[in-house]
Amino acid sequence: MRAGLLQTFFPVDLPYTLGWDVAGTVAEIGTGADGFAVGDRVIGRLDGGGAAAEYVRASVAVLVAVPDSVPLANAAALPVAGLTAWQAVFEHGNTAAGKRVLINGAGGGVGGFATQLAKYAGAEVIATASARSAETVLRQGADRVIDYTTGPVGAALDGPVDTLLNLVPLSPPDAAALVPLVRPGGRIVSIATPVEPPADAGVTAMHMVARNDVAQLAALVELVDAGAVTIDISQSRPLADLADIHRSSDAGRTRGKVVIIP
Numbered sequence: 404m405r406a407g408l409l410q411t412f413f414p415v416d417l418p419y420t421l422g423w424d425v426a427g428t429v430a431e432i433g434t435g436a437d438g439f440a441v442g443d444r445v446i447g448r449l450d451g452g453g454a455a456a457e458y459v460r461a462s463v464a465v466l467v468a469v470p471d472s473v474p475l476a477n478a479a480a481l482p483v484a485g486l487t488a489w490q491a492v493f494e495h496g497n498t499a500a501g502k503r504v505l506i507n508g509a510g511g512g513v514g515g516f517a518t519q520l521a522k523y524a525g526a527e528v529i530a531t532a533s534a535r536s537a538e539t540v541l542r543q544g545a546d547r548v549i550d551y552t553t554g555p556v557g558a559a560l561d562g563p564v565d566t567l568l569n570l571v572p573l574s575p576p577d578a579a580a581l582v583p584l585v586r587p588g589g590r591i592v593s594i595a596t597p598v599e600p601p602a603d604a605g606v607t608a609m610h611m612v613a614r615n616d617v618a619q620l621a622a623l624v625e626l627v628d629a630g631a632v633t634i635d636i637s638q639s640r641p642l643a644d645l646a647d648i649h650r651s652s653d654a655g656r657t658r659g660k661v662v663i664i665p
């Protein structure tokens with residue numbers, strides 16, 4: 404968004420405050436808004452942006468209460484990545500007990516949640532990650548990690564999977580190389596580069612854009628509160644560091660979720 408690459412999908416008026424994920428306590432309530440009280444701890448996905456700030460204005464329709472047992476700074480990492488993972492794993496990936504799932508890009512923010520949710524669903528989870536994320540991904544429940552930096556993922560995979568979740572931007576040849584990793588009748592869900600299998604592969608593929616869903620966000624908060632899902636915070640930084648965090652992310656130097664504390 405900062406580079407203007409998403410103007411067609413998310414046109415914005417300048418000046419614009421970045422950030423969709425927010426966590427905080429309710430400071431004031433607008434006329435006619437109900438469901439929350441001043442002091443309530445909440446999180447939400449702000450589709451209009453504005454989250455990278457000390458105060459934000461949000462519709463009550465996008466907010467979810469967070470119990471005292473869940474640290475707000477951790478919960479801030481849930482909305483965008485958690486909802487995207489939820490929809491990829493459950494709605495589009497049809498992940499269930501007994502399924503074999505390959506998560507390509509498990510070391511990222513979405514990947515950490517996707518790994519845990521697929522495992523929670525009872526699937527066998529094979530995850531791609533580099534050495535810096537492998538331990539975290541195994542702790543999150545992956546049955547096996549394939550290091551994508553040491554060779555083609557397919558060469559290390561012992562048989563095809565039912566579902567492949569692609570969570571990373573890829574070159575067209577790298578995207579095409581994922582298709583044979585899925586059994587005929589299986590499916591590919593990509594949140595980044597679309598993967599387009601040839602018709603004779605017998606593989607269903609879809610590209611998804613996650614939507615806001617407070618019921619799913621509330622379910623994620625419950626899973627975190629119950630200890631079934633943990634939040635992989637790799638850095639906690641002040642708001643003044645935002646530009647530096649963006650540069651690090653652009654350069655591929657960040658992993659997991661980065662939380663900003665105003």
Ligand SMILES: NC(=O)c1ccc[n+]([C@@H]2O[C@H](COP(=O)([O-])OP(=O)(O)OC[C@H]3O[C@@H](n4cnc5c(N)ncnc54)[C@H](OP(=O)(O)O)[C@@H]3O)[C@@H](O)[C@H]2O)c1
Pocket residue numbers: 483484487507508509510511512513514531532533534535536537551570571572593594595611612613614652657658659
């Ligand atoms: N469609 C949607 O609705 C939607 C929603 C959210 C995000 N997205 C997009 O989805 C992608 C993932 O989002 P994110 O927030 O999870 O990103 P992220 O946290 O920035 O992901 C970074 C991680 O990607 C991993 N990675 C990089 N190249 C890889 C490769 N070739 N193979 C496997 N893993 C690789 C790295 O893992 P290691 O640490 O293991 O090296 C790194 O930690 C982004 O492109 C984002 O724009 C789409």
